[in-house]
Amino acid sequence: MLHAALLTFAVLASPAGQAKPATNVKDPVCKMDVNAKSATVVVRGQAYRVCNKHCGEALQKDPDKFLEKDGSVKAEKKK
Numbered sequence: 001m002l003h004a005a006l007l008t009f010a011v012l013a014s015p016a017g018q019a020k021p022a023t024n025v026k027d028p029v030c031k032m033d034v035n036a037k038s039a040t041v042v043v044r045g046q047a048y049r050v051c052n053k054h055c056g057e058a059l060q061k062d063p064d065k066f067l068e069k070d071g072s073v074k075a076e077k078k079k
């Protein structure tokens with residue numbers, strides 16, 4: 001017995017400019033500590049905290065250098 005329940009498809013239509021909030025605690029570029037008050041830049045739909053705009057620019061210019069494929073910050077993985 002199949003009850004024809006209407007499936008609501010969750011269409012993730014996120015508005016332009018909407019990025020996932022930053023969670024990193026280290027600047028991906030210079031590895032400095034960052035916090036909620038730090039500036040953020042958006043790379044591939046994910047926001048990242050950076051210490052200043054120069055690091056932000058470097059991150060946006062060459063994200064693969066500083067980020068893993070899943071978007072996590074390489075600098076935070078190193079012991």
Ligand SMILES: [Zn+2]
Nearest residue numbers: 027030051055
């Ligand atoms: Zn920095």
